[in-house]
Amino acid sequence: MPEDLALRSPDVVIIGAGAAGLMCAMTAAGRGRRVLLLDRSNKAGKKILMSGGGRCNFTNMWAEPANYASRNEHFCKSALARYTPWDFIALVDKHGIAHHEKKLGQLFCDDKSKDILNLLLTECREAGVELHVNTSVQRIERTDDGYALQTDLGPVRATSVVIATGGLSIPTLGSSGFGYEIARQFGHEVLPTRAGLVPFIITDGLKELCNELSGTSVAAVARCRDQSFSENILFTHRGLSGPAILQISSFWELGDTVEIDLLPDRDALAWLQEQQAARPDSGLGTVLAGVFTKKMAGLLADRWFEAKPMKRFTPAELRDVAARLNGWQVVPGGTEGYRTAEVTLGGVDTREISPKTLESRRSPGLYFVGEVLDVTGHLGGFNFQWAWASGHAAAQVV
Ligand SMILES: Cc1cc2nc3c(=O)[nH]c(=O)nc-3n(C[C@H](O)[C@H](O)[C@H](O)COP(=O)(O)OP(=O)(O)OC[C@H]3O[C@@H](n4cnc5c(N)ncnc54)[C@H](O)[C@@H]3O)c2cc1C
Missing domain, CATH: 3.50.50.60 (FAD/NAD(P)-binding domain)
Incomplete structure (x- = not known):
């Protein structure tokens, strides 16, 4: 032998x-x-x-x-x-x-x-x-x-x-x-x-926004099923990634909504009201450019809201904008799976x-x-x- x-x-x-x-x-x-x-x-x-x-x-x-x-x-x-x-x-x-x-x-x-x-x-x-x-x-x-x-x-x-x-x-x-x-x-x-610690794939109407913002990273809080992670999120051409997204992906199940706070540590409504009083003639995109990249601010203002001057937003509309910024509701279509997952x-x-x-x-x-x-x-x-x-x-x- x-x-x-x-x-x-x-x-x-x-x-x-x-x-x-x-x-x-x-x-x-x-x-x-x-x-x-x-x-x-x-x-x-x-x-x-x-x-x-x-x-x-x-x-x-x-x-x-x-x-x-x-x-x-x-x-x-x-x-x-x-x-x-x-x-x-x-x-x-x-x-x-x-x-x-x-x-x-x-x-x-x-x-x-x-x-x-x-x-x-x-x-x-x-x-x-x-x-x-x-x-x-x-x-x-x-x-x-x-x-x-x-x-x-x-x-x-x-x-x-x-x-x-x-x-x-x-x-x-x-x-x-x-x-x-x-x-x-x-x-x-x-x-x-x-798959856990894995990027999300977005398949609904948000996909285009993610694609256009691909490479942009912002501080955020991602929440799902009583868990929340405060770190950056990253837009990708397929959906969302970045540490806060990878973390929350381990708790997410198909069909769940992920809530993303794009203005962590900030009361969006109070901030928007201040901006409305201080800069009534500025467009929403210009105001958002104070906290996001110019491209992201412009896209959010155009896609989500009306890109009109701040003074023309009614209190109810301003509340809607704030709710979206502090609690963006995302329903991922899935994850990238084991191909890119860090863990099982x-x-x-x-x-x-x-x-x-x-x-x-x-x-x-x-x-x-x-x-x-x-x-x-x-x-x-x-x-x-x-x-x-x-x-x-x-x-x-x-
Ligand atoms: C891209 C990536 C980046 C990561 N970065 C980090 C990080 O920075 N920090 C962190 O804490 N974690 C990180 N992780 C997670 C971490 O790598 C794993 O949790 C860790 O390696 C698990 O260790 P393990 O020994 O249990 O398994 P593994 O490290 O996966 O080792 C298993 C071994 O078993 C062998 N094997 C499998 N099947 C058989 C078989 N049938 N017969 C013989 N051998 C077999 C494999 O070849 C492999 O060598 C990352 C994971 C990935 C994929």
Whole structure:
């Protein structure tokens, strides 16, 4: 038998060398466990490389359970409390990686995402992790003392198997439904999945406005289903994007209206009344140009209202304008889907997973970490923090 196809018997097999799998591998190997880390892609950590616009928003200093969506809202607490953003920052500092806070506690590399991937690969190498890319797993079966796997490397036996295969977003980066299949095979429920942190597509009459304003970004508050996010929105030729939209997309469901406050922190009616008194002969577009770009002001005045002088707006009309500015009602036609989504909502139901160890309650020795689980962070470094924390928690016991 060729050496490569001989039976391997590490202590732990980790499937998926993304953020969670790499963290789990380096930490378990650091405890002296013999770790085999497999990824079907040709490269480990592809999402890390793509993340944060190439600078990897690797954590958020203020990460807490409230920043995560899950059917089981308490599940993430234990792992997050035991591996905090400061633990990961200490690791980043140990590797001399320069970083900065962009805003709202979001930490980015000064240079490139590759620095974070190199950190993880270096730690894995130094701890003795055996990493194989371009390697798929065909089958996993339970044995008396662990698991038997059929892989491209040949048969593998291990006492622990960690599923770290991530979600479904951006299929070209290696995503697969494999983790969900294994979860079902071992009796777990998989909650319905859908794209999260994803731009909206506008299909109704607003589409033309979005297209014409494509590239324009404005501060706003986006609200839907009792959630609200105060950040920028970005008009695109297909609809709406930008941080506030990506955030609210994780809570939006088809048919929901999203309310967008285009004048956050400002009472639009009081402001318009002041403008009417101070500049009665100015057109609405000119007045709006005081707070929006000239193009946006002109388009809003023309499309939404009458572009007449301020003095000709009746009190009722002024109230309508204000209501629109403070509460623009948008009904997205859909989202751009997994093709551009940063995360996958839903996934392996956490009610059958130990929050402390991430071990399956249905099949001892089987673990699920990272995005494959029904735990989804807000935009801003929270998803990586979940990957680090859950990978680290499982690594203590595998
Ligand atoms: C474009 C983009 C930018 C992002 N930017 C940020 C950011 O700046 N900050 C942040 O916090 N989050 C960001 N995210 C989200 C973050 O990347 C994920 O939440 C995180 O990578 C999840 O980690 P994971 O290890 O669970 O899964 P992944 O990182 O997706 O890793 C899963 C791994 O499993 C492998 N795999 C899948 N199926 C199989 C199989 N059948 N057999 C073997 N291997 C398999 C994949 O090839 C992959 O390497 C971004 C996501 C995207 C798509």
